[in-house]
Amino acid sequence: MEFTLLKEDSSSKARLGKLKTAHSEFETPIFMPVGTRAAVKTLTSKQLHALEAQIILGNTYHLMLKPGAEIIEKAGGLHKFMNWDKSILTDSGGFQVFSLSSLNRVTDQGVHFQSHIDGSSHFLGPRESMAIQKSLGSDIVMAFDECPPYPCSRIQLEESLVRTEKWARVCRDYTLHPNQNLFGIVQGGIEADLRRESAKSLVSMDFDGYAIGGVSVGEPEELMYQAVEASIPFLPKEKPRYLMGVGTPKNMIEAVMRGIDLFDCVMPTRNARNGMAFTWDGKVQIKAARYKEDFSPLDPHLDNEVSSYSKAYIRHLLNVDEITGLTLVTMQNLSFYLDLMKKIRQAIENNTIDELYKKIVSLYPN
């Protein structure tokens, strides 16, 4: 992997970069559509290509349970299995074993848990997570971390951080495929000093990139920005930075202006399936009666496949539970998120990020 810093914004900490993996080369800041179970929900890989997605995310926790890492390895890795030839980042499973599964026991070696699907028993620790992500063959591998809830006591945060740092070292010492890259994950909750300590400790281990984790777990927006601010100064400029699971359009530009390069979030795909469309005219609740006879496209400012359809048509599809409707709104939302990132990159290039910030916040105040 090569990461090149192309430009730093003068009025904020925003950065324009270029990331090159074994599978694709793209500029940052960028958004990664979420393909939890080896598919970005409702879309084929051809449709993802048409949206010009460059890197997507897969979830270790879900994939280890179904279909199982060994099957994906036999298929020749996740890229081949899901027919996606651009980049893939896989998370470590850490977040999900703490949030989705029935926890049995956390030890220094990892987590005993029961599958949320069928209650079967599994164990996932740093070695297991690395072995699985090696089987998946992702371009960017995430270190196995403990993700504390919010709120969380100082004592718990400290204990958790010790474990996360220990696990990070195990991950770093694990031999992945030569083309794979490993990111460390900064934890520390909302405690600035713990974030700093975590960042410093990880940087001393020398990862290929750094993520800020343990955010987007229910904390107020401001505390999330503070966690980013507390971590960023201690991360090396020449490595990419990824804010995990964030967020709204406003969250993302706020984070970009604090120095973040990579994002993922289920919001565009999940909200699509509830009939909420992100557009350059703001949110559109497409099932609303007001769109019954609105024959204009969902987003007149975007020239994508969805532009060929009217709001009235998409509303009809969702109201009669036609799957095609979910596909079209998903395409719109990812198209918007990817375009938002493109506009952010252009704004960094043109020194107009403040202007874009105002526009985004006026369209998406929350």
Add this chain to the structure above:
Amino acid sequence: MEFTLLKEDSSSKARLGKLKTAHSEFETPIFMPVGTRAAVKTLTSKQLHALEAQIILGNTYHLMLKPGAEIIEKAGGLHKFMNWDKSILTDSGGFQVFSLSSLNRVTDQGVHFQSHIDGSSHFLGPRESMAIQKSLGSDIVMAFDECPPYPCSRIQLEESLVRTEKWARVCRDYTLHPNQNLFGIVQGGIEADLRRESAKSLVSMDFDGYAIGGVSVGEPEELMYQAVEASIPFLPKEKPRYLMGVGTPKNMIEAVMRGIDLFDCVMPTRNARNGMAFTWDGKVQIKAARYKEDFSPLDPHLDNEVSSYSKAYIRHLLNVDEITGLTLVTMQNLSFYLDLMKKIRQAIENNTIDELYKKIVSLYPN
């Protein structure tokens, strides 16, 4: 509409034809994917284009209830509403008011019924059906008919036929758009003399094409073929013939060999959503454990978008309820049905229909 008979098979009644509507020109026999509620389930119109579909079917009954014909008319017709620029055939709603709705009362003017969606009251007769299909702007409009159940007494069949013929005349006398074409529907159940009478009576009214209706309603396969055989000799060679709602691969080639040109059926799309794939190796129940590590494509004999994915992957998607899996199997099944028709056309061209018949029956005995 222009229909040109290109070739008649020497060993059967199969015909090779060319049909030209205001929206597309294609060879027959052909299969029409079903787009009941203004979408072929799970697919976008771009995907339908990629499958090389030439004509699809829309359902008057469903569309009159949701979103309502007036909205589609305001959108500029069904083609524009659903972003489909090739041909569309709409059924008359007759079949559905008799099979789906709660019937209130059948009069000589039409049918009072209650919506299967919300119980609301509606009336549909020949004039109403023509008015709706005129609003939809379909290329091929079907006459409003009564579709008797199977089994059905002789007396009931006769009474029903009187009504269907009366309604056919009302439809024929209705002024559609100049580019629209009207097909009459032969009824008569499994009574050969009633089929003959119905065919003769409709032909005397001079429609643009003729359908055989009241089949695929639960009758044994052989009786369906007999109904076709009883009708075909009385239909003019120079007009297209459409067998409604049929069927399996075997049903279709049997019907082609009896002189049918057009088909529609929900089987390829509906079975896809249950995990059943039609392939040139026979049926594939893709959820089966045997495909867990089968990394070959669903159908190695077809070169379509689905060929880029493995059975193991598609199995995984269906097993974890990923919508993308439904989309891929739907694409496969329509690709197979359209290819089956292409092979039938080639076989008529090359005088090899008997050979193809044997192959299809060996793959799809039922």
